[in-house]
Amino acid sequence: MNDRATALVTGGSRGIGRGIAERLAAAGYTVVIAARRSQPLEETAAQLRAAGGDVHGGAGDMAQESDVEALARFQLEISPRLELLVLAAGVGTAGPFAEYPLRRLDVQVAVNLRAPFLLVQRLLPALRAAADAQRSRGARVVAIASITGVAAEPDLAAYGATKAALISLCESLTVSEGK
Numbered sequence: 001m002n003d004r005a006t007a008l009v010t011g012g013s014r015g016i017g018r019g020i021a022e023r024l025a026a027a028g029y030t031v032v033i034a035a036r037r038s039q040p041l042e043e044t045a046a047q048l049r050a051a052g053g054d055v056h057g058g059a060g061d062m063a064q065e066s067d068v069e070a071l072a073r074f075q076l077e078i079s080p081r082l083e084l085l086v087l088a089a090g091v092g093t094a095g096p097f098a099e100y101p102l103r104r105l106d107v108q109v110a111v112n113l114r115a116p117f118l119l120v121q122r123l124l125p126a127l128r129a130a131a132d133a134q135r136s137r138g139a140r141v142v143a144i145a146s147i148t149g150v151a152a153e154p155d156l157a158a159y160g161a162t163k164a165a166l167i168s169l170c171e172s173l174t175v176s177e178g179k
Contacts, residue, residue, distance in 0.1 A: 004030040004054060006079040006130070010062060010071075010089035010119070013040040016144055017088030024084070025053025032078055034058045034071050034089065062089045062115035063107050072122035081133060082126035087116045087143040087166070092159035105158045112162035116143060117169060124177070143170050 007024045011017035012033025021033045025048045033048075035041040038059040045057035058074045060067030075082060091111045093104050120127075120141060130139040148156050149163030 004028060005083040006030045006032070006075075006081060007084035007086060008032045008034065008071075008075045008082060008119075008123070009086040010034045010115070011144075012086075012088065013037070013044040013057075015088070017086065018044055020086050020088060021055070022048060022051075022053075025051065025055050029084070030054040030056075030078060032056045032058050032071075032075050034060055034062075036061045036089075063091075063110040065114075065118065068115045068118045069122065072119055075123060076126060080126055081130040081139075082123050083130040083134075083137070083139050085119065085123055085127065085139075085141045087119070087141065089115065090144060090146075090163075092146075092148075092156070092162075094155040094159070096155055097157045100158055108158050108162045112159075113165045113169065116166060120169075120173060128177075141170060141173060143167070145170075 007029045009017050009021045009031060012021040013035035021031050025031050031053060033041065033045060033055060041057040041059050045055045048055040056078055058071045060071045062068060089111060091108055127139040143166050145167050146163040148160035149167045152160055
């Protein structure tokens with residue numbers, strides 16, 4: 001273990017998650033990036049390491065509970081402290097409410113709500129340890145939600161509901177754990 005601050009970024013191989021991982025690595029964090037597909041994950045991790053970052057890739061499908069559990073264990077192998085958990089993995093599909101397939105809803109609930117809930121549960125001791133080690137800075141959970149979580153949009157009922165639930169989860173976490 002080193003003395004660097006640590007961060008876990010889900011959805012870290014592309015898009016917003018990758019951008020966040022790049023900034024954290026450049027700022028000196030030890031970063032674990034997680035993504036569903038191994039090849040883009042390893043390519044991103046290698047690029048960030050080549051730029052001087054201390055970056056580790058953890059492949060896993062956030063829709064699979066066993067993969068989420070494995071990611072939490074992997075993070076804890078890297079460090080018993082976690083200063084920042086970035087929940088950037090997400091999935092959304094549009095469709096008319098009346099015909100929307102429940103299997104698509106189930107995937108969105110699994111990725112957008114269940115996986116973040118489980119990761120926070122499993123990593124809460126590491127977040128608390130980081131907060132205790134640096135009380136002035138604390139530890140943070142950052143969730144990438146959507147305006148659709150607070151303002152309805154046509155054909156995005158399932159996506160909006162899962163993002164609204166993610167926002168509520170984070171607000172509840174702040175109330176119960178924030179100091």
